[in-house]
Amino acid sequence: MSEWLPIRFLQRPGPRDGRMHFSIYRYDPESGEAPRQQEYILDDLSPDDMLLDALLRLREVDETLGFRRSCGEGVCGSDGMNINGRNGLACITRLGTLADPVVIRPLPGMPVIRDLIVDMDNFHHQHQRVEPWLQPDAPPPDREQAQTPAERERLDGLTECILCGCCSAACPSYWWNPERFLGPAALLQAARFIEDSRDTATEARLEQLDDAYKLFRCHTIMNCSEVCPKGLNPTEAIGRIRRRMLGRHV
Amino acid sequence: MSGLAAWLIQRLSALYLGAFTVYALIRLSLADSWSHAAWSDWLAAPWNAVTLWLAALALLLHAWVGGRDVLLDYVHPIGLRVVMLTGLAGWLLGSGIWFTATLLEVM
Ligand code: SF4
Ligand code: SF4
Ligand code: FES
Numbered sequence: 001m002s003e004w005l006p007i008r009f010l011q012r013p014g015p016r017d018g019r020m021h022f023s024i025y026r027y028d029p030e031s032g033e034a035p036r037q038q039e040y041i042l043d044d045l046s047p048d049d050m051l052l053d054a055l056l057r058l059r060e061v062d063e064t065l066g067f068r069r070s071c072g073e074g075v076c077g078s079d080g081m082n083i084n085g086r087n088g089l090a091c092i093t094r095l096g097t098l099a100d101p102v103v104i105r106p107l108p109g110m111p112v113i114r115d116l117i118v119d120m121d122n123f124h125h126q127h128q129r130v131e132p133w134l135q136p137d138a139p140p141p142d143r144e145q146a147q148t149p150a151e152r153e154r155l156d157g158l159t160e161c162i163l164c165g166c167c168s169a170a171c172p173s174y175w176w177n178p179e180r181f182l183g184p185a186a187l188l189q190a191a192r193f194i195e196d197s198r199d200t201a202t203e204a205r206l207e208q209l210d211d212a213y214k215l216f217r218c219h220t221i222m223n224c225s226e227v228c229p230k231g232l233n234p235t236e237a238i239g240r241i242r243r244r245m246l247g248r249h250v
Numbered sequence: 251m252s253g254l255a256a257w258l259i260q261r262l263s264a265l266y267l268g269a270f271t272v273y274a275l276i277r278l279s280l281a282d283s284w285s286h287a288a289w290s291d292w293l294a295a296p297w298n299a300v301t302l303w304l305a306a307l308a309l310l311l312h313a314w315v316g317g318r319d320v321l322l323d324y325v326h327p328i329g330l331r332v333v334m335l336t337g338l339a340g341w342l343l344g345s346g347i348w349f350t351a352t353l354l355e356v357m
Contacts, residue, residue: 242254
């Protein structure tokens, strides 16, 4: 059962006879007590239950357990957490894929507000810094501004981000320099507007990113693409921005 | 030198160093003598001296970008970082001058 025994990786994942063990990070900064892992046991679980279902059941027993959630179906991005060492969304993570015990911690590298709830202000601030809105120089047309299918295709894989933070919270470069390195989520959004045919601020956007920190702290470690629960690829998006920067100079 | 420029220099210097290493290994394994005289002869050809000097330059630039990256990532107190960056720059610059001087001497 131990978290570190190699046998953990040989074990069949998911509940056994409907039972699973959970080890959940508990911390209330205001209490003055040190953070700890609290152990829980649940029965009558099915491998197809989502981790969020288990957490909601645990909260019925222990109403002090803090975590965020809203949509329950991988759309709102509010229940990002570290599940058995990997960032993901509890609502779309099947218990059947998880080794027992399930060790749950808050997203790494973000200040803890309480238990699994982290302070995402810096994350959202970095998102804001890429000015994530369309900046066309012409006044908006009276009718819709159509894109060709090819132009729209360039945005595939960039518009689907739900800003859950799983990627940035898995990125060592973001851990070391969260205030200066924008992080994979914000950079994916930068790419989304740089690639948009209707946006005319491309030059300024590329210019703004060309310093030692905002983009270039990325060392292509690829943790971000590895964990994104929506299957997006921020590493590739960052590569696209680099290529656009190169394109400006040749 | 920051952002894209530093990134480009890192890639280009890596390419040059890779190519030069292959060339140098082949050249060394084909040489019939590794004596000082053979070295001097080899370096007497300007093409060889320039290639070697460029390799040293590429190595120093590559080391600068790499070392700078490590310091920017991990050394956060600004004073310490400035001291270490200056130290690194000074050391690399000194090595470059020393290498150039030595090369000119033996050519
Ligand atoms: S890129 Fe993926 S992991 Fe990152 S914030 Fe968007 S949806 Fe979440
Ligand atoms: S590829 Fe870049 S952004 Fe993604 S985890 Fe690695 S360093 Fe971070
Ligand atoms: S609760 Fe909305 S993404 Fe999980």
